[in-house]
Amino acid sequence: MIDLKKYINSHTDSSPLVVFRVFFGILMFFSIVRFWYNGWIETIYIEPVLHFKYYGFEWVKSLNKWNYLLFALCAVTSILITIGYKYKISIILFFLSFTYIELIDKTTYLNHYYFVSIISFILIFVPANCKFSVDSFRKNIVYEKIPNWTIDVIKVMLFIVYFYAGLAKINSDWLIQAMPLSIWLPGKYDLPIIGFLMDQKWVAYAMSWCGMIYDLLIGFFLFSKKYRNIAFLFVVIFHLMTAVFFPSIGMFPYIMITSTIIFLNKKVHLNIIKYLKKIFYISSKNKILTTYETKNIIVYILSVFLLIQILFPFRYLLYSGELFWNEEGYRFSWRVMLMEKAGYTTFTVIDKNSDKRIMVQNDKFLTTFQEKQMSFQPDMILEYAHFLGNFYKKKGFTNPSVFADSYVTLNKRISTRFIEKDFDLLSTKDSFLKKKWIIPIKDEIKGF
Amino acid sequence: MKKFVSIFFIYIFLSSCGGGGSSDVLPPPGNSGNTTTNDNFDRKTVLASTYDNIIVPAYNDFNNKLTYLKSSIELFSNNTDEVNLNEVRTKWRSAYIAWQNVAMFDIREAEVLSFSSIMNVYPANEDVINANINNSVTQLVGISSAELGSTGFPALGYLIYGLGNDSNDVISYYNSTNPATSSANRIGYLNAVINQMTSNTDLIIQDWSNNRSSFVNSSGNSASSSLNLMVNDFLYYLEKRVREAKTAIPAAVRTDFIPLPTHVESFYKPDLCKKLLEQAFLSVEKLYYGRSFDGIELNSGLKSYLEYLGNNEALISEIDTKINMINIEISQVDDNFITQLNTDPSEIADIFYKIQDLVPLMKTDMLSVFNISTDYLDNDGD
Numbered sequence: 159m160i161d162l163k164k165y166i167n168s169h170t171d172s173s174p175l176v177v178f179r180v181f182f183g184i185l186m187f188f189s190i191v192r193f194w195y196n197g198w199i200e201t202i203y204i205e206p207v208l209h210f211k212y213y214g215f216e217w218v219k220s221l222n223k224w225n226y227l228l229f230a231l232c233a234v235t236s237i238l239i240t241i242g243y244k245y246k247i248s249i250i251l252f253f254l255s256f257t258y259i260e261l262i263d264k265t266t267y268l269n270h271y272y273f274v275s276i277i278s279f280i281l282i283f284v285p286a287n288c289k290f291s292v293d294s295f296r297k298n299i300v301y302e303k304i305p306n307w308t309i310d311v312i313k314v315m316l317f318i319v320y321f322y323a324g325l326a327k328i329n330s331d332w333l334i335q336a337m338p339l340s341i342w343l344p345g346k347y348d349l350p351i352i353g354f355l356m357d358q359k360w361v362a363y364a365m366s367w368c369g370m371i372y373d374l375l376i377g378f379f380l381f382s383k384k385y386r387n388i389a390f391l392f393v394v395i396f397h398l399m400t401a402v403f404f405p406s407i408g409m410f411p412y413i414m415i416t417s418t419i420i421f422l423n424k425k426v427h428l429n430i431i432k433y434l435k436k437i438f439y440i441s442s443k444n445k446i447l448t449t450y451e452t453k454n455i456i457v458y459i460l461s462v463f464l465l466i467q468i469l470f471p472f473r474y475l476l477y478s479g480e481l482f483w484n485e486e487g488y489r490f491s492w493r494v495m496l497m498e499k500a501g502y503t504t505f506t507v508i509d510k511n512s513d514k515r516i517m518v519q520n521d522k523f524l525t526t527f528q529e530k531q532m533s534f535q536p537d538m539i540l541e542y543a544h545f546l547g548n549f550y551k552k553k554g555f556t557n558p559s560v561f562a563d564s565y566v567t568l569n570k571r572i573s574t575r576f577i578e579k580d581f582d583l584l585s586t587k588d589s590f591l592k593k594k595w596i597i598p599i600k601d602e603i604k605g606f
Numbered sequence: 607m608k609k610f611v612s613i614f615f616i617y618i619f620l621s622s623c624g625g626g627g628s629s630d631v632l633p634p635p636g637n638s639g640n641t642t643t644n645d646n647f648d649r650k651t652v653l654a655s656t657y658d659n660i661i662v663p664a665y666n667d668f669n670n671k672l673t674y675l676k677s678s679i680e681l682f683s684n685n686t687d688e689v690n691l692n693e694v695r696t697k698w699r700s701a702y703i704a705w706q707n708v709a710m711f712d713i714r715e716a717e718v719l720s721f722s723s724i725m726n727v728y729p730a731n732e733d734v735i736n737a738n739i740n741n742s743v744t745q746l747v748g749i750s751s752a753e754l755g756s757t758g759f760p761a762l763g764y765l766i767y768g769l770g771n772d773s774n775d776v777i778s779y780y781n782s783t784n785p786a787t788s789s790a791n792r793i794g795y796l797n798a799v800i801n802q803m804t805s806n807t808d809l810i811i812q813d814w815s816n817n818r819s820s821f822v823n824s825s826g827n828s829a830s831s832s833l834n835l836m837v838n839d840f841l842y843y844l845e846k847r848v849r850e851a852k853t854a855i856p857a858a859v860r861t862d863f864i865p866l867p868t869h870v871e872s873f874y875k876p877d878l879c880k881k882l883l884e885q886a887f888l889s890v891e892k893l894y895y896g897r898s899f900d901g902i903e904l905n906s907g908l909k910s911y912l913e914y915l916g917n918n919e920a921l922i923s924e925i926d927t928k929i930n931m932i933n934i935e936i937s938q939v940d941d942n943f944i945t946q947l948n949t950d951p952s953e954i955a956d957i958f959y960k961i962q963d964l965v966p967l968m969k970t971d972m973l974s975v976f977n978i979s980t981d982y983l984d985n986d987g988d
Contacts, residue, residue: 357915
């Protein structure tokens with residue numbers, strides 16, 4: 159093994175981490191503002207009658223009107239992170255408030271929100287305010303050099319995201335059927351100039367294969383000294399293309415582009431800092447220049463964290479059955495834009511003690527967005543069933559049972575029944591055990 | 607290399623500015639389906655054909671019938687006798703049937719004006735209608751949630767059938783001088799209702815005739831493009847206005863199966879119910895299959911889009927089967943839904959179940975294949 163001790167105590171210029179912090183903070187600020195501006199705080203976190211909970215986080219509740227305070231906290235701390243003022247407190251508060259927001263409702267799960275939580279967690283443990291920050295200005299100390307691992311930990315995390323996204327694309331639907339791109343691309347017929355290509359099947363194949371190869375290899379090229387600049391250009395092109403093709407993807411491309419800057423040479427970062435200093439009229443006064451020393455305990459913490467990140471996406475292997483269909487272990491594994499799945503799920507509540515029954519109209523309880531997401535995700539179907547059971551118990555159904563009439567389509571397979579129609583969903587609770595009440599898909603998808 | 611990069615960035619900029627709205631390239635004329643050179647052609651064909659062959663003729667027909675209804679009401683207002691009442695009833699029936707052809711297009715101006723809520727919320731809210739009459743309401747502008755059911759066809763139904771057991775009773779209500787103002791008030795309200803219906807229809811027809819090109823050219827794939835609005839509305843109509851309102855609610859399918867005859871569409875003239883349901887479902891078929899208003903097969907509807915996108919034979923075939931089954935069920939019920947509900951409500955429930963079989967194919971499979979976009983939140987795909 160390479161000399162681990164030597165590596166942990168080796169140092170490098172601190173600029174890449176500092177630039178990363180600045181861009182991360184600014185992008186987070188824009189993300190929050192955009193979310194606010196679109197009225198989504200209202201529609202996603204305040205209007206709904208119920209929220210779907212993450213396992214173990216049922217105690218995380220919407221704060222209703224006070225959600226705005228939560229978002230304000232998130233926005234303010236993101237600015238503080240950008241300028242590097244009271245960095246440690248700010249990043250911790252940012253991490254807590256952002257993650258809390260995400261935990262309120264499973265409906266909104268997005269891989270890039272998960273990514274933000276992870277990065278902000280990592281940022282707690284690294285000295286990102288060591289330079290070019292209000293903190294260093296006030297303390298009059300600038301850390302010109304920081305341990306390599308403080309920057310590498312972020313690079314490794316980015317590598318994991320790309321690489322796993324690539325692994326996820328190694329499956330027969332993606333590569334052999336060119337699914338779901340052959341459904342999504344024709345929808346982009348209105349793009350200027352290349353719109354007419356979008357219906358062509360060969361284009362869907364080309365983009366599927368290129369996407370897979372890109373994701374798998376880009377991390378390696380970014381690490382290599384010789385190719386990293388070209389690789390970065392590819393990163394920019396790739397993410398801008400996804401922004402054009404899939405405008406619904408939101409901030410994800412921009413977050414990934416600015417995050418990937420960390421791979422570039424120190425000269426780039428020094429120039430960025432120089433440039434920012436110039437346009438914001440920041441001048442450097444005389445400071446003490448020094449080197450930040452490693453704290454071993456942090457190294458241990460982050461190593462364990464990275465190990466978890468490496469293993470966690472593979473938990474789906476513990477479950478039999480088709481991952482895309484049952485979704486046991488689907489989230490938190492960098493499966494981004496990987497399938498076209500939609501469902502139609504309605505519920506009947508029957509009182510076992512009387513002949514009371516009701517065929518539920520979902521729009522009485524769920525927003526359109528929630529209904530859409532619930533309809534094909536078994537854990538949400540189960541949770542909603544329990545909600546209905548409790549609701550109707552209060553309406554006089556003394557011994558309710560809940561049945562789902564559910565049809566799901568996956569990557570253009572014609573919709574088939576998803577949940578056993580005679581299975582009382584109230585007879586089971588959500589757990590990490592296999593959900594035997596999902597009707598298995600009558601097809602096979604090979605690969606990861 | 608540098609040139610490529612700069613061209614690329616200019617392209618990205620242009621594409622983002624487009625916002626997925628309208629496309630400026632007009633398609634060459636030709637047959638639909640098999641061209642692969644300029645694909646805007648097929649989406650616009652669906653929109654253009656829907657506009658030219660369904661929306662415009664349906665609205666013209668509806669407008670004519672509504673105008674006749676209004677004239678008949680005017681005649682009746684001047685002379686409340688049995689002959690004139692019967693004319694009003696005949697014209698009401700014909701306009702109500704014609705309404706079923708335009709009800710689905712609850713987009714653009716119709717949505718702005720809450721047209722559906724004005725024209726056809728049932729059961730009629732007799733309390734509000736009576737209160738309006740007592741308050742000598744002569745003009746109706748807009749509609750609030752408290753007023754739902756006091757306007758449009760259901761209100762007219764009440765006013766021309768519901769006021770008495772037979773036409774003599776109805777006429778004597780209009781002629782009654784007890785209290786003195788009631789006759790004038792009733793006539794006044796009758797006119798208020800029809801005037802609201804005609805003035806709103808005028809506005810909508812105006813909007814449609816002035817905006818053909820913006821409607822047809824908005825063939826892009828954004829939440830606000832014509833195609834998206836129309837498909838989403840089509841589904842909403844099928845689920846809420848046809849399935850729920852016409853079958854599920856009267857047959858109490860969602861609750862205890864104890865029928866609610868008060869909730870059928872044409873409560874005051876229940877032998878019209880089946881015809882209204884038939885006409886409504888016919889308009890659903892027209893949009894899906896791309897049939898003209900007169901029923902000519904043009905194959906320029908949603909089905910043609912499915913065919914165009916390819917590899918949808920199984921779905922298309924399933925949809926055909928389900929539509930057939932719905933039509934078979936509808937044909938088996940009595941014209942009079944109240945009678946049907948009293949003798950065998952399960953026949954109406956069966957219509958519900960057959961529509962239920964169709965909905966997932968359209969709402970899930972078809973929407974999935976069309977890749978219609980929505981704008982509730984960001985989505986990195988599942």
